[in-house]
Amino acid sequence: DDDPYCTTGHTGPLCEVCVAESDYFSFAEGRCVACPSTARSAGVFAGVVIAIAVLAAVYAGLRRLPLSRRLRQRATRIESAVGLQPKFKVLVSFYQVSITLGAVYGVRLDEHFTRWLDVLKLFSLDLFDVAIPGRCIGAMSTRLLVAGIWPYLAVAFVSLAIVTQAAVLKQRQAFELLGRLLYWAILIFYLVLPSVSRSIFSARLCESFRYDDATGQRISFLLADPSLTCDDGPTWDDETSGLAPYFWAFFALWPVLVPLGFLALLFSVRKPVAAQRATPLSRATSFLWRDYSGRFLFWEVLDLVRKIFLTSMVLFIDQEYGSRKLLRTVVAAIVSAMFLTCLALARPYRRSDDLCLTCCFASGVVIQLCDSAMYEDMCYNLVGYKTSRGATTFVVVLTAVMLAVSLAVILVSAVSATRAKTMRLASSKREPMRDGITLADGQQWHLFLSHVWSTGQDAVAVIKNELLQFLPGCEIFLDVDDLKNIGELEAYIRRSQVVLCFLSRGYLRSTNCLREVRAALEMGKPLVLVHEADPDKGGGTLAELRSECPEELQAAIFEAGWPMVVWHRIEDFQHVSLKVIAEALLLKTPKYAGEKALPLCIPGELRADSLAFPKPVVLWASTLNAGARELANAVTAAVAGGISITDATPSRLSTLPRSSDGGGDSDEATHMLLYLNRSTWSGDGAEALAEQVRAARSARLPIVMA
DSSP, rough: OOTTOTTTEEEEEEGOSSTTTTTEEETTTTEEOOOOOOHHHHHHHHHHHHHHHHHHHHHHHHTTTHHHHHHHHHHHHHHHHHTTTHHHHHHHHHHHHHTTHHHHHHHOOOHHHHHHHGGGGGGGOHHHHTTSSSGGSSSSSHHHHHHHHHHHHHHHHHHHHHHHHHHHHHOOOOHHHHHHHHHHHHHHHHHHHHHHHHHHHGGOEEEEEEEEEETTEEEETTTTTTEEOOOHHHHHHHGGGGGGHHHHHHIIIIIIHHHHHHHHHHHHHHHHTTTTOOOOOHHHHHHHHTTTTTTTTTTTHHHHHHHHHTTGGGGGGTTTTGGGSSSEEHHHHHHHHHHHHHHHHHHHHHHHHHHHHHHHHHOOOOOOTTOOGGTHHHHHHSSOSSSHHHHHHHHHHHHHHHHHHHOOOOOOHHHHHOOOOOOEEEETOOOOOTTOOOOOOOOOOOEEEEHHHHHHHHHHHHHHHHHHHSSSTOOOHHHHHHHHHHHHHHHHHHHHEEEEEETTTGGGOOOHHHHHHHHHTTOOOEEEEEEEEOOOGGGOOOHHHHHTHHHHHHHHHHHHOOOOEEOOOOOHHHHHHHHHHHHHHHTSSGOOOSSSOOOEETTSSSSOOOOOOSSOOOEEETSSSTHHHHHHHHHHSSSOOSEEEEEEOOOOOOOOOOOOOSOOOSSSSEEEOOOTTTTSSSTTTTHHHOOOOOHHHHOOOEEEEE
């Protein structure tokens, strides 16, 4: 029945209970409105599924295009240098907590801002905020069931899509498939955990109102469903007692079991991660540990617990008055400040999201002070704003500026990453040391530069400076920078993973250099040999330098198969030398210990980009040009796809007789391949080949010479 104190169709506390069962109270409109039809709700879900399917199909199609492949490689390079995943987590964490300020902490934005901020609810990943109002689903127990189960259905749907794709593409790697399923399950649970936990805790979120002014008797109602009372009274019973089994079951399933599951996964991969050894499980769980140093492998779980506390468990504080008091907001601000302090001291990774959260909660205190008549002039006396609109404007502008500055930093980092001259893995275009490659136990330096001062000092200084630029995070020992006691040379060698021997005149006659070489060989340290070949720079032939070496060490140094490279001073050739040194260094790190080779590239090199043609290319390899067909076959093998070969004379060369042999493809030639050697223009077919070249030039057929 209608309440005489409320407008027609409204009843209950604060007139927020709808008389009609088919209506729900819309906080955005401030009145009861009709629930969306089942067809509309189903349409929302169908639209989302179709949109995901279309995007997946478009993405799969774009992946086959050469341009898309280059864009993916550039995006991978930017992500590797900038670190987009931790920044994504920063944004998600900030949003997941800030979206609860109204419901959990009573922080209400001024009405001038609420409508245009409602669009953010689309990103809350809360089923009841996006598609179906909670009160339209049915009883509170039904809502709890839907809230606790729908993410598992989402994981099942994504898993089915991945398995279907694998079946269509005939991918049979079982471990790889299971790893992808686990990765997506972790990502989905990470994203929905705060919103699902908040929905579960809504079964305990009540607010009390004075029932009898004379006696001070109060009555509590469930905020998620104000038609239910939360306590026993003279004329009413606790109508939420039946929700307790649902609450505790889903409390164990989500806020407890999910973090414990993440903790168990991290505990299982702690050894491979510490050794930087790639395993199927460590790759599948990389979303949880990739952004943290080895000492703080479990930090993500701690961060999850913090978010669960701020978005859900804080509801247990001051249940009688709920969010109308400052206690929850103050506790949240204190917890955020404490976490920020731990973050600053521990430095598990580079991120500043908790500073943003602390500002957010402090701003919430400002808005709540200025939005309640209970505090009268306290807003102006403490803050300086007379109205909630002024305080809200200040907070919104402050938050917008903060996010704009963060975005600007990300953009600047992305631009710098695209221009940075750092070595990349040729296979993935990622920086090899970006993902936290660490030294083995007891090691302090990746590389020890062994040299003689008289002829090698300048060159090894260049090697160190260049490698520090090309391999960020690399630790290199150089005597002028790190030597404290020359009597401890052997100790320095022991704490180095690889020893570089710079072979120049006098190196193998130096007492200290021989100490370093002997210590490295005795300790089983791998060597990399760099040969100074320029006599003007203190170098010589390899035979001359070997003659300086004690006979008992010659075989161990020169015949053991150590990587060797000549040191060059012309930039392009010097880069080749540096890549050989870097590859030898990386192959001895724990992460790449099982690799036999590790091809590297530098942005700007041809090897750094996957070359592809915008249109199909057909090479005409004339039968009169000896060796052209073999060269064409080699080019086709080197460039994956996009090139075919034909022996047939192109039809556009009308002055030449058509070839009668069908040894090549039937496609029309787009280029002529001309292979030049000492016998090209001699012999019986030389004049006929020259005529073909003249005809090709006359018909403007591009000629590729090699």
